[in-house]
Amino acid sequence: MDERNFREQEVPCADRSGLVAAPAETFKGWNVNIQPMDYGYTVSVGCKSFAIESADKLLDKLRVYLANPGEASANYMNKTFTLD
Numbered sequence: 001m002d003e004r005n006f007r008e009q010e011v012p013c014a015d016r017s018g019l020v021a022a023p024a025e026t027f028k029g030w031n032v033n034i035q036p037m038d039y040g041y042t043v044s045v046g047c048k049s050f051a052i053e054s055a056d057k058l059l060d061k062l063r064v065y066l067a068n069p070g071e072a073s074a075n076y077m078n079k080t081f082t083l084d
Contacts, residue, residue, distance in 0.1 A: 030046045030069070032044070034058070037051070039053065040052055041058050046073075052083060
């Protein structure tokens, strides 16, 4: 498949219901970078990076993080915030 055909393919949109705007202080001091890949996404938050398979799963985990970044970060470090 050439690049032109790849770019013209329709990509299903994720369910965005329930998303709320995050306050500006949520991201203070942390860079959040989401890079689309052939299959899923690579996500970097601060100095941590991980891969996630679908847009729906990405939005679910992002909702949890944005609701309480400090708790989500602590849970990630304690291995209680999983990406499953």
